[in-house]
Amino acid sequence: xxxxxxxxxxxxxxxxxxxxxxxxxxxxxxxxxxxxxxxxxxxxxxxxxxxxxxxxxxxxxxxxxxxxxxxxxxxxxxxxxxxxxxxxxxxxxxxxxxxxxxxxxxxxxxxxx
Amino acid sequence: xxxxxxxxxxxxxxxxxxxxxxxxxxxxxxxxxxxxxxxxxxxxxxxxxxxxxxxxxxxxxxxxxxxxxxxxxxxxxxxxxxxxxxxxxxxxxxxxxxxxxxxxxxxxxxxxxxxx
Numbered sequence: 001x002x003x004x005x006x007x008x009x010x011x012x013x014x015x016x017x018x019x020x021x022x023x024x025x026x027x028x029x030x031x032x033x034x035x036x037x038x039x040x041x042x043x044x045x046x047x048x049x050x051x052x053x054x055x056x057x058x059x060x061x062x063x064x065x066x067x068x069x070x071x072x073x074x075x076x077x078x079x080x081x082x083x084x085x086x087x088x089x090x091x092x093x094x095x096x097x098x099x100x101x102x103x104x105x106x107x108x109x110x111x112x113x
Numbered sequence: 114x115x116x117x118x119x120x121x122x123x124x125x126x127x128x129x130x131x132x133x134x135x136x137x138x139x140x141x142x143x144x145x146x147x148x149x150x151x152x153x154x155x156x157x158x159x160x161x162x163x164x165x166x167x168x169x170x171x172x173x174x175x176x177x178x179x180x181x182x183x184x185x186x187x188x189x190x191x192x193x194x195x196x197x198x199x200x201x202x203x204x205x206x207x208x209x210x211x212x213x214x215x216x217x218x219x220x221x222x223x224x225x226x227x228x229x
Binding site for chain 2: 033035039042043044045047050089091095100101102103105106
């Protein structure tokens with residue numbers, strides 16, 4: 001079974017600085033998808049960024065980028081120029097095509113002004 | 114124009130009652146899910162339907178019964194509610210098609226169920 005591990009229960013970052021959230025996963029598949037979701041206090045699940053495993057290039061969405069290391073099964077999220085609105089729970093998730101989305105336990109991100 | 118809508122957003126009920134949560138998506142997706150988020154925020158899949166057919170049924174008490182009248186709707190009925198059923202329940206949808214999708218899920222805003 002696929003598992004997703006987020007080893008940082010909680011992280012803090014100063015406003016305008018950069019923070020990296022870690023995620024590792026376990027799979028025997030070669031074709032799959034990885035995601036980061038954000039859950040603010042409103043509890044809405046918001047897709048932040050996604051990565052297809054067959055793509056070597058790391059995905060980027062504005063201030064959010066990933067470091068995808070397929071061999072190491074690592075998928076970290078970097079948030080640049082952190083803003084107060086980035087404060088939320090962040091979930092790393094894995095999905096094999098046609099299969100269910102499996103989530104990590106989440107990392108609480110606190111942004112200090 | 115909400116993509117995935119769940120009702121109700123909040124539900125407070127007594128132990129032993131039966132309740133339903135409704136979910137509808139207008140994205141044209143063919144697959145819908147129910148996830149449970151517990152008090153520690155862990156998200157775990159419960160059920161999945163593809164074109165009205167049950168395709169995933171995780172280890173969930175049979176007091177929980179999903180129903181999909183069509184591919185745009187997936188409801189969750191819970192019988193004989195227990196204190197441990199208190200959680201946030203999320204509906205989500207996606208498509209299994211190959212073209213033009215990001216293969217992620219679109220989530221509803223969640224239903225916070227409190228059993229007293």
